[in-house]
Amino acid sequence: MRSISFGQATVEATAAAMREDDTVVITGEDIGWGGNFGQFKGLLEEFGPKRVLDMPISEALILGSAVGAAVTGLRPIASLSFVEFTMGAMDEIVNQAAKFRYMFGGQVSVPMVVRASDGVLRSSGPQHSESFEAFFSHMPGLKVVAPSNPADAKGLLRSAIDDDDPVVYLENKKITFRRGPVPEEDYRTALGQASIARTGSDVSLITYSVMTQHALEAAQVLLEEHSVDAEVVDLRSLVPLDIDSVLRSVAKTRRAVVCHEAWTFGGFGAEIASQINEHLFGELAAPVLRVGAQSAPIAFSPPLERALVPEASEVVQAVLRTVKP
Amino acid sequence: MVDIWLSDDHELGIASLEVPVAVDFKDIETSLEAYRKLLLIRTFEETLEALFAKGKIPGFVHTYIGQEAIAVGVCTNLRTDDYVTSTHRGHGHAIAKGIDLNGLMAEVFGKVTGICKGRGGSMHVADFSKGILGANGIVAAGTVIAAGAGLSIQTREEDQVVICFFGDGGINKGTVHEAMNFCSVKKLPVVFVCENNQYAQFTSRKLTTSVSDLSVRGVAYGMSTESVDGNNLVEVVEVSRRAIDNAREGLGPTLVVADTYRFGGHYVGDPQAYRSEDEVNESRRRDPLLLFENYLELHGLADSDRFELEKETISKLVNKAVMFAEQSDYPEAHTATDYVFTDLIEGRQ
Numbered sequence A: 001m002r003s004i005s006f007g008q009a010t011v012e013a014t015a016a017a018m019r020e021d022d023t024v025v026i027t028g029e030d031i032g033w034g035g036n037f038g039q040f041k042g043l044l045e046e047f048g049p050k051r052v053l054d055m056p057i058s059e060a061l062i063l064g065s066a067v068g069a070a071v072t073g074l075r076p077i078a079s080l081s082f083v084e085f086t087m088g089a090m091d092e093i094v095n096q097a098a099k100f101r102y103m104f105g106g107q108v109s110v111p112m113v114v115r116a117s118d119g120v121l122r123s124s125g126p127q128h129s130e131s132f133e134a135f136f137s138h139m140p141g142l143k144v145v146a147p148s149n150p151a152d153a154k155g156l157l158r159s160a161i162d163d164d165d166p167v168v169y170l171e172n173k174k175i176t177f178r179r180g181p182v183p184e185e186d187y188r189t190a191l192g193q194a195s196i197a198r199t200g201s202d203v204s205l206i207t208y209s210v211m212t213q214h215a216l217e218a219a220q221v222l223l224e225e226h227s228v229d230a231e232v233v234d235l236r237s238l239v240p241l242d243i244d245s246v247l248r249s250v251a252k253t254r255r256a257v258v259c260h261e262a263w264t265f266g267g268f269g270a271e272i273a274s275q276i277n278e279h280l281f282g283e284l285a286a287p288v289l290r291v292g293a294q295s296a297p298i299a300f301s302p303p304l305e306r307a308l309v310p311e312a313s314e315v316v317q318a319v320l321r322t323v324k325p
Numbered sequence B: 001m002v003d004i005w006l007s008d009d010h011e012l013g014i015a016s017l018e019v020p021v022a023v024d025f026k027d028i029e030t031s032l033e034a035y036r037k038l039l040l041i042r043t044f045e046e047t048l049e050a051l052f053a054k055g056k057i058p059g060f061v062h063t064y065i066g067q068e069a070i071a072v073g074v075c076t077n078l079r080t081d082d083y084v085t086s087t088h089r090g091h092g093h094a095i096a097k098g099i100d101l102n103g104l105m106a107e108v109f110g111k112v113t114g115i116c117k118g119r120g121g122s123m124h125v126a127d128f129s130k131g132i133l134g135a136n137g138i139v140a141a142g143t144v145i146a147a148g149a150g151l152s153i154q155t156r157e158e159d160q161v162v163i164c165f166f167g168d169g170g171i172n173k174g175t176v177h178e179a180m181n182f183c184s185v186k187k188l189p190v191v192f193v194c195e196n197n198q199y200a201q202f203t204s205r206k207l208t209t210s211v212s213d214l215s216v217r218g219v220a221y222g223m224s225t226e227s228v229d230g231n232n233l234v235e236v237v238e239v240s241r242r243a244i245d246n247a248r249e250g251l252g253p254t255l256v257v258a259d260t261y262r263f264g265g266h267y268v269g270d271p272q273a274y275r276s277e278d279e280v281n282e283s284r285r286r287d288p289l290l291l292f293e294n295y296l297e298l299h300g301l302a303d304s305d306r307f308e309l310e311k312e313t314i315s316k317l318v319n320k321a322v323m324f325a326e327q328s329d330y331p332e333a334h335t336a337t338d339y340v341f342t343d344l345i346e347g348r349q
């Protein structure tokens, strides 16, 4: 199969959706030029400025107008180049997009996608390096997707655009340019279905987004150097959450390490760990551990950035603590 | 004083070159001091471009090349205890307001001797002892922060002022509306300086902004407004002085729109497919540094020998800062969570 980047894979999904449905439009800053990470390349050329809208630097407008357009017949994809910029439009996401359907008694749905790039990329500093999925998944009414590879990026984005609820689609900067096999045809990957990225018998690594890549690397090291056979469960979407796949895996391995790049404290991993405990308490051979960032804004200086944010080696260490207590 | 009507050519940044009589600038020392500041910013930024190309600078860097006369011109009128809020393109503002050069350079390198101890980097340089309330990676975040600093000055009954630097792209952020309205209604001592460099990242101002004369945005809030050729240092000094004097005297905020052009890409390494080389070359004919050299020569304040001498001195200064930064250590990994809170927080990993 041909290999394309994560960013290109999202372009294919968007283009397919836009060809199929005239109501799909994209709004965002600098998207006519292809976006900061090339994730909109060629779309202006194909679909024109009525459907690919270069917006002012007005995040409240970008998100708020998506809500307004979504409840009046369009299916907007509102895009922000760094997830930190959603903070200037949190009202529009949390108080408007997430609540419209519920507080108006189901009269409308809000079929919109919020795209935002998150995560650490080579010293981007405290306002351009973070991961906020915990904020979004905390909020009832928002669906949250965080793909880990180009093939899923394409299929999940296609489903997110189809979805009648607001979906926050988080694309990690570190993997935006990474390539992987992607089918050429148009396809959808259902939201709320985890994938087993690697099967194993000794411990379950529950993860998503860029951390899936680190977990797979860790699994390799664990097998070669420590004879530990790790299973990697890639959640792919956080809301809806495929807790059944998580529980099935942990019931088998009896050990779990939940891994993400975002802060550990109050992070999405706590939700997973808690649900595992609620369902499998008596069957666990070790406490569920979490791997995530230390509690500080993500620093600029390379050694500090690296110290704060986990990669494969931190996953390996955590696993060793659960298998050799 | 509200002037909505501007000549069309102001739009293109080719306002009349007729230089107002600037008393200060007939004085050799003051004018050379301003010249050194312009040079310092230019040299600092060009040095960063070279260092970045060699892979010595982490992250990304936004340079201020071409816009130097705005920061220098405005800050010439400021006291050390006045405040500035800045943008992602903040080195120039910081240097003009007197940041320690070694600390600035070391910060951009991510070293522990940096002004923010390596935590912030290029986009977050700040020196609170000099009233520099921070470069900021969030566009137009400085506007509401400036309003708060203005409120603080008014509450403390001081006569400081706040300069809020922001961009023509930033002018469309909602925070600008909120800040300008509030500063105007409270007559806060804030001067908004909009650096109209024609682009926001890769997008031309014309595509996203409802008016071509940005000063009318100030009119809407009942503020005084000024428009100025941002490449003409003398004009910037004059115009911003009026605004600053008014703010100090309690007459309220002004919006100063300074027309300029960013010579470099949005960030160092930007391929700049969105604009033509001709356009950039054309703009370089109005290099603020050259314009000020012409002015100094015209008034017999300095000649080309003097310029060369100053350039050498400034180069040495910047090279020393580079050496300082290169020889400094990186922060140690175990200090990564220092400075999050003022005290130790239990139970938080």
Ligand SMILES: Cc1ncc(C[n+]2csc(CCOP(=O)(O)OP(=O)(O)O)c2C)c(N)n1
Binding pocket: A029, A057, A059, A081, A085, A088, B087, B088, B089, B137, B138, B139, B166, B167, B168, B169, B170, B171, B197, B199, B200, B201, B262, B266
């Ligand atoms: C709230 C927010 N939205 C978007 C961005 C991304 N961004 C960084 S700089 C920039 C353009 C800013 O243009 P302008 O205000 O004109 O300043 P200039 O870069 O021209 O100095 C954009 C969109 C950001 N940093 N913050």
